[in-house]
Amino acid sequence: MDGIVLPKSLSDFFEQALTPEFWNRAIGTALAAALILLLFRILQILVIKALRRTMPEPRAVLIRKAIRYTGYVIAAATVLRAAGVDLSALLGAAGIAGIAIGFAAQTSVSNLISGLFLISEKPFQIGDVIQTGDITGTVMSIDLLSIKIQTFDNRFVRIPNETIIKTNVTNITRFPIRRLDITLNVSYRSDLEKVKALLEQIAVRNPFALENPAPLIMIQNFGESGISILFGVWFEQSRLLDLRNSMLVDIHKRFAEEGIEIPYPQMDVHIKNQNEG
Amino acid sequence: MWEYFEPEEQRWYRWKLDGATAWLRKNGEEWRLAVSPVSFKQIKPGASGPEPAKAPEHLPISFAVGPGRKVALRPRLGDMPYLVSARNDVRILPGAEAWFTIALPPLVRFEIEGGQILFESSPFTTGLTWFGDKTAGSLCLSLPLELDPECHNENEGRSGDDSLAGSSRYLSCRSLVQCRMVVRNLSKEAIDLKRMAIYTDLINLYLKDDMVVSDTVVVVGTADGSLQTSIDDKAYRGLPKVRSAPHPGLSEVLVRRGVSFLKAIAGL
Numbered sequence: 001m002d003g004i005v006l007p008k009s010l011s012d013f014f015e016q017a018l019t020p021e022f023w024n025r026a027i028g029t030a031l032a033a034a035l036i037l038l039l040f041r042i043l044q045i046l047v048i049k050a051l052r053r054t055m056p057e058p059r060a061v062l063i064r065k066a067i068r069y070t071g072y073v074i075a076a077a078t079v080l081r082a083a084g085v086d087l088s089a090l091l092g093a094a095g096i097a098g099i100a101i102g103f104a105a106q107t108s109v110s111n112l113i114s115g116l117f118l119i120s121e122k123p124f125q126i127g128d129v130i131q132t133g134d135i136t137g138t139v140m141s142i143d144l145l146s147i148k149i150q151t152f153d154n155r156f157v158r159i160p161n162e163t164i165i166k167t168n169v170t171n172i173t174r175f176p177i178r179r180l181d182i183t184l185n186v187s188y189r190s191d192l193e194k195v196k197a198l199l200e201q202i203a204v205r206n207p208f209a210l211e212n213p214a215p216l217i218m219i220q221n222f223g224e225s226g227i228s229i230l231f232g233v234w235f236e237q238s239r240l241l242d243l244r245n246s247m248l249v250d251i252h253k254r255f256a257e258e259g260i261e262i263p264y265p266q267m268d269v270h271i272k273n274q275n276e277g
Numbered sequence: 278m279w280e281y282f283e284p285e286e287q288r289w290y291r292w293k294l295d296g297a298t299a300w301l302r303k304n305g306e307e308w309r310l311a312v313s314p315v316s317f318k319q320i321k322p323g324a325s326g327p328e329p330a331k332a333p334e335h336l337p338i339s340f341a342v343g344p345g346r347k348v349a350l351r352p353r354l355g356d357m358p359y360l361v362s363a364r365n366d367v368r369i370l371p372g373a374e375a376w377f378t379i380a381l382p383p384l385v386r387f388e389i390e391g392g393q394i395l396f397e398s399s400p401f402t403t404g405l406t407w408f409g410d411k412t413a414g415s416l417c418l419s420l421p422l423e424l425d426p427e428c429h430n431e432n433e434g435r436s437g438d439d440s441l442a443g444s445s446r447y448l449s450c451r452s453l454v455q456c457r458m459v460v461r462n463l464s465k466e467a468i469d470l471k472r473m474a475i476y477t478d479l480i481n482l483y484l485k486d487d488m489v490v491s492d493t494v495v496v497v498g499t500a501d502g503s504l505q506t507s508i509d510d511k512a513y514r515g516l517p518k519v520r521s522a523p524h525p526g527l528s529e530v531l532v533r534r535g536v537s538f539l540k541a542i543a544g545l
Contacts, residue, residue: 211406
């Protein structure tokens with residue numbers, strides 16, 4: 001039976017292809033498809049130009065792709081309708097196939113929806129430094145299925161969007177200034193007023209420490225081996241390493257010069273002689 | 278000191294910049310340059326140059342290559358705003374205005390004729406500070422200055438005033454940019470001046486008797502409680518410029534000055 005239908009259809013096709021009406025319709029359909037693609041291209045350019053300054057890059061990319069693929073789908077539907085294909089049957093088949101694919105691709109769909117949430121919520125942008133779990137690095141891209149991170153030791157890490165949505169993410173570079181907290185221990189013999197004045201002086205002299213907001217100096221508690229002091233210094237977020245290194249060197253040097261002891265954990269052991277009892 | 282001159286070949290020249298020093302040596306198209314910076318707080322009046330000198334010792338030398346006959350050391354203001362963290366409080370009552378003269382530490386650059394830059398450096402080191410809240414704001418250079426107000430006819434006979442001694446040290450430095458500021462209080466509340474940010478992007482610099490002077494910065498405290506800053510370039514118009522500020526378009530000004538400018542032109 002197939003052997004009869006195919007040659008018949010092909011012969012019909014070739015018969016129709018020789019008529020001027022077929023060519024008129026074919027050229028009209030091609031022009032319509034081209035016009036649709038052109039219109040969507042113009043729409044894409046206009047929308048992106050209008051939103052470029054106000055919208056973050058990932059969302060702009062998403063909108064651009066959505067416009068482009070919508071144009072492709074409408075152009076394809078126009079061509080198929082002109083070719084006499086019944087689209088309702090095709091859409092029904094696509095729906096069934098969609099359900100089947102949906103079951104098979106649960107994880108991908110979950111990531112896709114999480115990606116949409118990430119793009120709309122904007123907890124971080126491309127270029128931000130984020131920490132999630134034990135991974136810290138710079139965000140390279142935010143895609144529909146995953147985000148890509150470049151760690152500081154130059155590793156490439158792909159994190160599925162679903163994981164990002166479920167876990168705590170710390171955006172380290174969200175705000176322009178940060179505070180470096182250094183917890184110090186000084187011995188019980190230290191003059192706390194002198195220690196406080198010395199820390200203020202160290203902060204003032206450090207070129208990476210900001211004068212405003214002023215450094216935080218807080219005596220926290222009386223610990224086992226010394227008095228614990230929190231020394232918080234504000235800095236511009238890109239100068240973390242410079243500040244940390246210079247500040248620890250300065251504290252060590254100035255404390256040594258001023259005779260302020262940084263105690264290490266120690267324990268007094270009393271040995272009781274049994275013969276004495 | 279800031280004008281173009283023609284250096285002899287293979288000879289070092291030095292500029293004394295109130296405690297900092299800059300060096301230059303020309304050898305055909307090769308230029309050797311160095312700057313020895315000083316802390317802004319340790320500045321000492323005494324500026325001169327260019328004068329022949331020995332080669333700088335223990336300093337990193339920078340190289341630049343380019344054809345040029347004449348060269349000049351030119352000042353320019355930093356890209357970061359300057360924040361005057363005043364050591365003395367000043368209160369301006371509603372309807373009053375006060376004038377201040379402050380000295381801003383410039384960056385210096387060696388320029389050959391045509392304005393091409395061979396080298397740029399900061400001869401005065403200053404601390405950093407933050408202006409604004411912790412989620413937004415500007416990183417600024419901190420100037421630990423005294424603010425001595427001048428009012429109508431009330432600045433006469435104060436040359437012997439001890440309170441001026443601290444600021445006069447800065448005001449007599451020829452390598453600093455002398456900047457006039459006027460603060461007008463048009464609000465109904467008294468303004469306590471403790472910190473003032475000076476945005477430098479629209480300020481012109483001029484040469485006046487070998488001193489570098491700038492346009493006047495006008496700060497107006499408005500009735501809605503906000504502060505508006507603008508630049509008045511009338512005071513030194515006609516003097517030779519050592520740095521021209523860009524003339525911004527309206528959109529640029531809107532972006533730079535933000536909502537307060539929008540409020541000002543809309544009369545809100």
